[in-house]
Amino acid sequence: MKIKQISVFLENKSGRLAKVTRVLGENGVNIRALSIADTTDFGILRLIVNDPDTAYRVLKEAGFSVNVTDVIAVEIPDVPGGLADPLDCLKDANINIEYLYAFLTRATKAALVVFRVEQIDEAARVLQDRGVRILDGAEVYNL
Amino acid sequence: MYWDREFETMPWEKLRELQLERLKTTVERVYNNVPFYRKVMDERGIKPSDIRTLDDLRMLPFTVKQDLRDNYPFDMFAVPMEEVVRVHASSGTTGKPTVVGYTKNDIRTWSQLMARSLTMAGATRGDVVQNAYGYGLFTGGMGVHYGAELVGATVIPISGGNTDRQLMIMQDFKATILTCTPSYALFLAEEGEKKGIDFKKLPLKAGVFGAEPWSERMRGQLEAKLDIKAHDIYGLSEIIGPGVSMECSAQQGMHIFEDHFLAEIIDPDTGEPLPPGRQGELVITSLTKEAFPIIRYRTRDITMLMDDPCPCGRTHIRMRRVTGRTDDMLIIRGVNVFPSQVESVLLEFGETEPHYLLVVDRKGNLDDLEIWVELSEQWFSDKVRQLEDIEQRLKGRIASVLGISAKIKLVEPRTIPRSEGKAKRVVDRREI
Numbered sequence: 001m002k003i004k005q006i007s008v009f010l011e012n013k014s015g016r017l018a019k020v021t022r023v024l025g026e027n028g029v030n031i032r033a034l035s036i037a038d039t040t041d042f043g044i045l046r047l048i049v050n051d052p053d054t055a056y057r058v059l060k061e062a063g064f065s066v067n068v069t070d071v072i073a074v075e076i077p078d079v080p081g082g083l084a085d086p087l088d089c090l091k092d093a094n095i096n097i098e099y100l101y102a103f104l105t106r107a108t109k110a111a112l113v114v115f116r117v118e119q120i121d122e123a124a125r126v127l128q129d130r131g132v133r134i135l136d137g138a139e140v141y142n143l
Numbered sequence: 144m145y146w147d148r149e150f151e152t153m154p155w156e157k158l159r160e161l162q163l164e165r166l167k168t169t170v171e172r173v174y175n176n177v178p179f180y181r182k183v184m185d186e187r188g189i190k191p192s193d194i195r196t197l198d199d200l201r202m203l204p205f206t207v208k209q210d211l212r213d214n215y216p217f218d219m220f221a222v223p224m225e226e227v228v229r230v231h232a233s234s235g236t237t238g239k240p241t242v243v244g245y246t247k248n249d250i251r252t253w254s255q256l257m258a259r260s261l262t263m264a265g266a267t268r269g270d271v272v273q274n275a276y277g278y279g280l281f282t283g284g285m286g287v288h289y290g291a292e293l294v295g296a297t298v299i300p301i302s303g304g305n306t307d308r309q310l311m312i313m314q315d316f317k318a319t320i321l322t323c324t325p326s327y328a329l330f331l332a333e334e335g336e337k338k339g340i341d342f343k344k345l346p347l348k349a350g351v352f353g354a355e356p357w358s359e360r361m362r363g364q365l366e367a368k369l370d371i372k373a374h375d376i377y378g379l380s381e382i383i384g385p386g387v388s389m390e391c392s393a394q395q396g397m398h399i400f401e402d403h404f405l406a407e408i409i410d411p412d413t414g415e416p417l418p419p420g421r422q423g424e425l426v427i428t429s430l431t432k433e434a435f436p437i438i439r440y441r442t443r444d445i446t447m448l449m450d451d452p453c454p455c456g457r458t459h460i461r462m463r464r465v466t467g468r469t470d471d472m473l474i475i476r477g478v479n480v481f482p483s484q485v486e487s488v489l490l491e492f493g494e495t496e497p498h499y500l501l502v503v504d505r506k507g508n509l510d511d512l513e514i515w516v517e518l519s520e521q522w523f524s525d526k527v528r529q530l531e532d533i534e535q536r537l538k539g540r541i542a543s544v545l546g547i548s549a550k551i552k553l554v555e556p557r558t559i560p561r562s563e564g565k566a567k568r569v570v571d572r573r574e575i
């Protein structure tokens with residue numbers, strides 16, 4: 001159910017994102033999805049990759065502040081209002097969403113959305129009860 | 144114009160006699176009343192009666208800031224607390240401040256010395272002193288205040304900050320003398336210019352600026368912009384506060400009030416005394432203090448003594464502007480800041496080996512402090528809110544420990560330069 005997300009602390013200066021992608025590329029890690037949250041001073045890069053363990057290790061070795069967090073990836077049907085359903089469902093269950101980001105894939109016609117919530121098991125359960133499809137790790141890493 | 148002609152122009156020989164007599168009394172007092180001094184003297188087999196000449200002072204060891212910290216808060220006091228009518232404090236190298244005390248006589252002495260100082264800047268009855276030094280534990284505000292009242296001037300105890308109000312009051316109350324840090328004076332001048340204030344039309348005639356290092360370049364700017372004579376004043380709370388030395392109208396160095404303080408210049412590395420004209424660290428012994436006498440205190444300020452006669456007629460030796468420090472203390476907006484204070488805050492936050500850098504700059508004549516902190520693994524979170532929360536909490540804690548606000552900037556690990564194991568803790572970009 002849960003997939004591993006890699007987060008990296010980045011100062012807002014040029015070349016840092018490129019450095020991350022270069023380190024990953026040199027170590028054969030492919031990026032499946034990414035999002036950046038930034039403030040005026042720093043940014044947090046969040047990545048879904050094909051090999052989170054290697055990604056964590058090589059980024060740490062390269063001197064970055066890195067951590068691994070569990071998130072869930074949900075398939076959103078490609079219809080108007082497709083995202084509203086899972087959002088309502090989490091809201092009804094009083095589950096607070098820390099953040100989310102979407103990514104598209106070639107494999108499916110659906111959009112995939114990554115949810116970061118505190119009560120991850122409960123979130124997965126209520127979403128599944130509502131018939132939302134949750135992707136497992138292997139499925140996401142091998143997209 | 145003198146405040147106290149007899150003492151300020153006392154012939155050199157007579158001054159030395161007075162110093163010796165007062166030094167003997169002081170050594171006697173600390174030996175009998177301050178366990179710290181008794182211990183260091185006993186360890187060296189020195190009795191107060193061994194002090195027979197001024198040079199004998201060199202038998203006594205230096206006192207350093209750490210000694211004051213070790214005796215926090217009141218153990219360096221030489222009188223019972225019932226005799227202490229006031230305390231002040233300055234920032235220490237870590238969280239704890241350095242505390243100093245005053246008897247009624249000490250306050251009288253200090254007021255006299257500040258009256259001398261203000262008189263050197265031309266203050267007299269009828270003057271209006273706008274005192275923009277901070278009031279509180281810091282000695283600046285109350286030191287100037289008491290001296291100005293003794294002179295008979297009108298004091299505006301406005302304290303620091305609130306520039307608009309400072310400028311309004313300066314005009315409306317017809318201030319003639321401004322007392323504050325030189326950088327704040329320059330800031331006031333430039334803010335005033337922006338508002339179209341013509342300082343040449345104001346009665347302001349002199350400034351007494353201290354509590355931080357400044358330069359002849361800044362003096363030129365201050366005198367031109369504010370249309371005043373700008374005087375340098377020196378002091379530190381461990382000795383008494385402002386009024387240890389002050390620049391007369393000749394503006395060629397600050398007269399050290401030698402009837403109350405004995406000054407030495409030493410080589411900071413060897414501790415050996417250096418003659419006038421040689422640059423080194425200023426060491427001061429108080430000669431009349433009752434509550435907090437101090438022997439050979441290492442100020443960490445770098446200067447030199449000048450013993451050639453001064454055109455003003457005062458016989459007291461002069462010291463040149465302070466040009467630097469022998470430790471890593473910074474003076475930011477008039478406040479003493481030690482990098483180790485920042486370190487102590489980071490340790491409180493659970494950092495075992497904090498890496499940080501203090502970046503000081505002067506923006507529009509005001510000092511700006513930015514503290515870069517390497518973000519450690521344990522602090523890192525994928526949530527922006529959590530990182531911003533750390534920044535806010537650090538900012539709050541640092542403001543309370545340092546006494547000034549700083550911007551906190553989280554930086555990536557291993558981006559603050561380290562050299563030979565000893566990290567560089569300060570980047571000072573100010574040009575003064």
Ligand SMILES: [Zn+2]
Pocket residue numbers: 391392393398453454455456457
């Ligand atoms: Zn003079």
